[in-house]
Amino acid sequence: MSQEPQNSGAHIPVLLDEVVAALEPKAGEVYVDGTFGAGGYTRAVLEAADCQVIAIDRDPDAIKRAEPLKREFGERFVMLEGCFGDMAALLHGVGHDAVDGVMLDIGVSSFQIDEADRGFSFQGDGPLDMRMARSGESAADVVNTYEEGRLANIIYEYGEERKSRRIAAAIAKDRADKPFERTKDLSGLIERILGRPPVKKGQRAVHPATRTFQALRIHVNDELGELRRGLMGAEAMLKPEGRLVVVSFHSLEDRIVKNFMAERAGRAAGGSRHLPGPIDAGPKASFSLKSKGAVKPGDEEMDRNPRSRSSRLRAAVRTGAPAWSSVRKRRG
Structure with a gap:
């Protein structure tokens, strides 16, 4: 979505x-x-x-x-x-x-979005999970272990995020010091490097992490x-x-x-x-x-x-x- x-x-x-x-x-x-x-x-x-x-x-x-x-x-x-x-x-x-x-x-x-412990949303803080079936590879596994280029391709293809390479590079740099474990860890990083876009009158604000979270969810659940x-x-x-x-x-x-x-x-x-x-x-x-x-x-x-x-x-x-x-x- x-x-x-x-x-x-x-x-x-x-x-x-x-x-x-x-x-x-x-x-x-x-x-x-x-x-x-x-x-x-x-x-x-x-x-x-x-x-x-x-x-x-x-x-x-x-x-x-x-x-x-x-x-x-x-x-x-x-x-x-x-x-x-x-x-x-x-x-x-x-x-x-x-x-x-x-x-x-x-x-x-x-239900999955609203429950923070499922890790689908950046609206609340929870484990970086996103698995619909609660089994298999999690979003944290993808973010912390995938090669930078592959991660950028996932974010671009499934999230249609034009700044995917910039996001993937920042993830690769930060995870070397501390793995990403929480949704707020990832959404905070993306907001820090992309900033909040200006909101036009009558429109809803779109969080800069929206497309990346969407891409990870689509990939994790195929x-x-x-x-x-x-x-x-x-x-x-x-x-x-x-x-x-x-x-x-x-x-x-x-x-x-x-x-x-x-x-x-x-x-x-x-x-x-x-x-x-x-x-x-x-x-x-x-x-x-x-x-x-x-x-x-x-x-x-x-x-x-x-x-x-x-x-x-x-x-x-x-x-x-x-x-x-x-x-x-x-x-x-």
Whole structure:
């Protein structure tokens, strides 16, 4: 996300009505909430129709938050611990070969941002962690051990930070004396070397560490790779007429979703319209687009929930054509 959500918007599902409308819940159907988080989308879908929702989350804290929904909805709600990029294997593990809809809310949850001990935010002081699954390499590991050039590339690629080399050089210099352990250690360094930018009237102040923290979080959790795997998993698991609904908060994420849906719908950029197409046109379209562009929040929602400002919703409907990954495997 380009900016961290403020507490005033914490735990409010973004574009909730639009997500439910695009998913079109129907009685007897099965849906996947690949990014359970606080359960807002799951609850709304379960209340919209007599259907079943299978939720997935890799955060152990999210698994605990699912208990009230289990008690309320019984067998209509199933909670699975894991990565949504592995949804095909997870769904097969609970006896499902196909589903009627998949919804994804990409990025970090408000719960994770608000809890300082998770280390996602520079708003409060906590350990420099950022791991959604609470396992594997932490942000502190990356900051303290990665070679300066690699660190600069991560900050530039995933944070779109133009001053990435300056930041990486300062990190490498300071960590030689004392490793970075706390979020305030890192955010303080970045603020010291970049300074606070002037704030124009009517605009919110953006902390100079925003892009670096975003980059580290995306890298630590392989968020873009997870998104790509999740989109292909949804393509493999959705029935014909099944709906894929994705909410993203950053241009990097939205670009992946937009390009995936356009390609699978046969609308990827190609040659000139005045020239004949290639002999091998490729696989048949596996999706049709529900709308040409992204759905954005209205003024009322943005005022009510600041987190929604950068959100974009894209939706597509599965066709009866085979998933492209299976076609390519057969051709290979």
